[in-house]
Amino acid sequence: MKEEELTIGELKSGEGGIIVSKLDDLLNWARLSSLWPVGFGLACCAIEFMSTASSAYDLDRFGIIPRNSPRQADVMIVSGTVTFKMADRVKRLYEQMAEPKYVISMGSCANCGGPYWEHGYHVVKGVDRVIPVDVYVPGCPPRPEALIGGFLKLQEKIRTKSVLRPKALEKLMSKDAV
Amino acid sequence: MQFEEIKSLIEKELPEAILGEDLDSTPTTLIIKPDSIYQLCSFLHLNENTYFDSLSCLTGLDNGEEKNSMEVIYNLYSIPFDMHLMLRVVLDRNNPLINSVSEIWKTADWHEREAYDLLGIYFNNHPDLRRILLPNDWKGYPLRKDYVEPEKYHDVKVKY
Amino acid sequence: MAESFLIKSEPLKYKESDLKTEEMIINLGPQHPSTHGVLRLEVVTDGEIVVDVVPHMGYLHRCFEKHAESLAFNQTIPYTDRMDYVAAMNNEWAFVMGVEQMLGIDKEIPKRIEYIRVLVAELNRIASHFIAIGTFGMDIGAITPFLWMMRDREHILRMLEWASGARMLYNYIWVGGLFYDLPVGFEERAKEFVDYLKPKLKDSETLLVNNKIFIERTASIGVLPADLAINYGINGPMLRGSGLKFDLRKIDGYSVYPEIDFDIPVGTGKVGTVGDCWDRNWVRYEECWQSIKIIEQCVEKLLGEHKRTKEFDPRALVPKKIRPKAQDFYVRAENPKGELGFFFRTDGRADQPLRCKARSPSFSNLSVIADISKGCMLADLFAILGSMDLNMGEVDR
Numbered sequence: 001m002k003e004e005e006l007t008i009g010e011l012k013s014g015e016g017g018i019i020v021s022k023l024d025d026l027l028n029w030a031r032l033s034s035l036w037p038v039g040f041g042l043a044c045c046a047i048e049f050m051s052t053a054s055s056a057y058d059l060d061r062f063g064i065i066p067r068n069s070p071r072q073a074d075v076m077i078v079s080g081t082v083t084f085k086m087a088d089r090v091k092r093l094y095e096q097m098a099e100p101k102y103v104i105s106m107g108s109c110a111n112c113g114g115p116y117w118e119h120g121y122h123v124v125k126g127v128d129r130v131i132p133v134d135v136y137v138p139g140c141p142p143r144p145e146a147l148i149g150g151f152l153k154l155q156e157k158i159r160t161k162s163v164l165r166p167k168a169l170e171k172l173m174s175k176d177a178v
Numbered sequence: 179m180q181f182e183e184i185k186s187l188i189e190k191e192l193p194e195a196i197l198g199e200d201l202d203s204t205p206t207t208l209i210i211k212p213d214s215i216y217q218l219c220s221f222l223h224l225n226e227n228t229y230f231d232s233l234s235c236l237t238g239l240d241n242g243e244e245k246n247s248m249e250v251i252y253n254l255y256s257i258p259f260d261m262h263l264m265l266r267v268v269l270d271r272n273n274p275l276i277n278s279v280s281e282i283w284k285t286a287d288w289h290e291r292e293a294y295d296l297l298g299i300y301f302n303n304h305p306d307l308r309r310i311l312l313p314n315d316w317k318g319y320p321l322r323k324d325y326v327e328p329e330k331y332h333d334v335k336v337k338y
Numbered sequence: 339m340a341e342s343f344l345i346k347s348e349p350l351k352y353k354e355s356d357l358k359t360e361e362m363i364i365n366l367g368p369q370h371p372s373t374h375g376v377l378r379l380e381v382v383t384d385g386e387i388v389v390d391v392v393p394h395m396g397y398l399h400r401c402f403e404k405h406a407e408s409l410a411f412n413q414t415i416p417y418t419d420r421m422d423y424v425a426a427m428n429n430e431w432a433f434v435m436g437v438e439q440m441l442g443i444d445k446e447i448p449k450r451i452e453y454i455r456v457l458v459a460e461l462n463r464i465a466s467h468f469i470a471i472g473t474f475g476m477d478i479g480a481i482t483p484f485l486w487m488m489r490d491r492e493h494i495l496r497m498l499e500w501a502s503g504a505r506m507l508y509n510y511i512w513v514g515g516l517f518y519d520l521p522v523g524f525e526e527r528a529k530e531f532v533d534y535l536k537p538k539l540k541d542s543e544t545l546l547v548n549n550k551i552f553i554e555r556t557a558s559i560g561v562l563p564a565d566l567a568i569n570y571g572i573n574g575p576m577l578r579g580s581g582l583k584f585d586l587r588k589i590d591g592y593s594v595y596p597e598i599d600f601d602i603p604v605g606t607g608k609v610g611t612v613g614d615c616w617d618r619n620w621v622r623y624e625e626c627w628q629s630i631k632i633i634e635q636c637v638e639k640l641l642g643e644h645k646r647t648k649e650f651d652p653r654a655l656v657p658k659k660i661r662p663k664a665q666d667f668y669v670r671a672e673n674p675k676g677e678l679g680f681f682f683r684t685d686g687r688a689d690q691p692l693r694c695k696a697r698s699p700s701f702s703n704l705s706v707i708a709d710i711s712k713g714c715m716l717a718d719l720f721a722i723l724g725s726m727d728l729n730m731g732e733v734d735r
Binding site for chain 3: 296310313
C-alpha cells in the first residue's frame with residue numbers, strides 16, 4: 001500500500017482508529033467511572049461524607065458527584081442510622097433510582113444497628129433489612145479514606161458484571177427464582 | 179429571691195398548691211398539686227418578683243408499676259433574676275392527665291408532645307397533641323418501664 | 339415601559355390583581371439537602387409566599403433517653419457524642435459535668451484537666467460554627483465558602499483525632515478526668531493552628547459574611563424578636579443574634595471560664611434588623627474569634643502554669659463505680675447551638691439513672707420556625723433554616 005492512499009485519521013494516530021473491546025467492559029468502564037450518589041445524609045456519617053466530598057479528600061477526582069435527585073443517581077450511600085420512620089423513605093428513594101443501581105451502607109448503624117443494636121427500639125438493625133446492599137463500610141463514623149475504599153470496592157464489583165448474566169438466566173429458567 | 183421567699187409568695191397567692199418540697203435536688207424543688215399547675219405557672223411567669231420567663235426543660239417520668247405513678251418535672255429559669263426553680267407534679271399512672279402550660283411558654287408545646295409521645299402523658303388544652311418523634315402508627319410508649327418492643331414494624335423485624 | 343406598550347396595543351381581558359392564587363402544600367424533605375439532615379417540612383404556600391410551616395421530625399430518633407436509662411453513666415458518654423455530632427466534645431462535657439456535680443467531685447478536678455477540656459471544647463465549637471457558616475452559604479447558593487470552611491475544619495478534626503483517636507465522635511472527656519493527656523506537642527500545634535486560622539477567618543469574612551449578595555439574601559429576613567425567642571426557650575447564637583447578651587459560660591461560670599477573658603458578641607442589626615438571619619450568622623462568625631482568644635489563653639496556661647508533668651495522670655480521679663446519691667439534678671452548659679441541659683433522676687442504688695432527659699438546643703430552636711417564617715418567600719425559608727444551624731441528631735436524639 002502506498003502512503004498517499006491512507007486516510008487522514010490513520011495518518012494522525014499512526015494506527016487504526018478502532019478499539020476492539022467487549023460490550024461488557026465498555027459498559028462497566030462507563031458505569032464505574034462516573035458513580036453519582038444520591039446526595040442525602042442521615043446522621044453523623046453524612047458529615048464525614050461531606051468531608052469526603054469537599055476540599056480535603058476531593059471525591060470528584062473519582063468521577064463521583066452527589067446528585068440531589070434519585071432519578072439521576074447510580075449509587076445510594078446510606079450514611080447513618082436508619083430509623084423505622086426513615087426506613088420507608090429510604091426504600092422509596094431506592095425504588096426511584098434507575099437501574100443499574102448500587103447501595104453503599106456507610107457506618108456501623110447502617111450495617112447492623114451499630115451502638116443502638118440493643119436498646120434502640122426505633123432503629124432498624126441494618127439497612128439490609130430494607131434494601132439490598134452492595135458494599136458495607138465499617139466504622140463509627142468511617143473515615144473518609146474508608147468511604148473512598150468502599151467506592152473502590154464497588155468499582156471492582158462493577159468491573160466483573162456481565163450484561164448476559166448467565167447464572168441469573170439459568171435460575172429464571174429453572175423456575176427456582178423466588 | 180431565695181427559695182423560701184418564692185415558697186411563701188406562692189403560699190400567699192395559691193394556698194393549697196404546694197404539697198411539699200425537696201431540698202436535696204438541684205435546683206430545689208416544689209411538689210405541686212396537679213390541678214393547680216397552670217395557675218401557679220402563670221403566676222410565677224407574670225409576677226414581677228419572680229418573672230420566670232423561660233422554661234428550660236420539661237420532663238416526663240415513669241416510676242414503674244410498683245409505685246404506680248408518673249411525674250412531670252418543670253425546670254423554670256428567670257433570665258433577669260438569674261434564678262432557678264424546679265416544680266414536680268405526681269400523677270396517677272393509670273390516668274396521667276395534666277393541664278398544658280404551652281400557653282405560657284411556647285417551649286412547653288413540643289416538650290409536652292414529646293412527653294406524650296414517649297410516656298403517654300396527656301396534656302389538657304394542648305393545641306396540637308400528637309406524636310412528635312415516633313411515627314403515628316407506633317404502638318405503646320417506649321419510655322414506660324414496662325414497655326416491650328414490638329416484634330415487627332411495617333414488616334421489618336425490630337429486634338437485633 | 340415595554341409592558342405598557344404591549345398592553346396598550348393588545349390589551350388583556352383580565353387584570354392581574356383580580357387573579358386568585360390557590361394555597362398548596364409542598365412537602366420538603368426528609369431527604370432535601372437544605373434541611374441539614376432528615377427534617378421534613380410541610381409548607382403551605384400561597385404562590386411564592388409561605389403561609390405556614392409544620393416541621394415533622396423523628397427521622398433520626400435514636401432513643402438516647404432509653405440508652406441513658408439502660409446503661410451506666412460512663413457507657414452513656416459515647417451516646418451523648420452522637421446527639422450533636424458536629425460538636426461532640428461539648429456534648430460529652432455537659433453530661434460529664436452533670437455527673438461530676440452529682441458525685442460532688444467537680445471541685446477536685448485538677449486545673450490542667452479543666453483547661454484541656456476548655457481547649458478541646460472551644461476547638462470543637464469552631465468546627466461546629468464552620469459547618470454552620472459553610473452550609474448556610476451553600477443553602478443560599480454559595481459553594482466556595484463551604485469548601486473553604488471544610489478545609490480549615492479538617493485541621494481541627496485532625497488535631498482532635500491526634501488527642502482522642504477519633505475524627506468526630508471522641509469519648510475523650512471522662513467522668514473525673516480525661517481519656518488521656520494531650521499528646522506531646524499538642525499545645526504548640528494548637529498555637530500554630532490559631533496563627534494559621536486568623537487570616538483564613540478574615541478571608542471568609544470578605545468572601546461570605548460581608549458579601550453583598552449574601553447580605554441581600556439574609557438581611558432583615560426571618561427576624562426573631564428577643565421576647566419571642568425567650569418564650570420559645572431559644573438559646574445560644576440564635577438568642578444572642580436577637581440582641582440579648584446571654585451566655586451560660588459567663589452566667590453560670592462553670593469550669594475555668596471565669597478565669598478566661600472573652601466577650602459575648604450580640605446581634606446589633608448592622609445591615610438590617612436586629613435578630614435577622616445575617617445577625618445570627620454574624621454572631622457565629624464573631625464567636626469563632628472569641629474561641630480563638632480562649633484557645634490562646636488556654637494554650638498559654640497549659641504551657642506555663644499548668645504544664646505537663648510526669649506525675650500528672652488524667653485518670654487519677656476517674657471513679658471505679660459511678661453511683662450518685664438519690665436526687666433530681668438539672669445541669670446545663672453552653673453548646674455551639676445553645677443550652678444543652680440534662681435532667682437526671684437517680685435512686686442511689688443503681689449505676690444508671692432512673693430517668694435522663696436531654697434538653698437539646700436545636701429542639702427548642704427549631705420550634706420557632708413556623709412563627710418567624712410566616713409571610714416570607716419560599717426561597718427565604720432556606721435562609722431561615724440555614725441560619726438556625728440545626729442538627730437533626732440533636733433534635734430527635
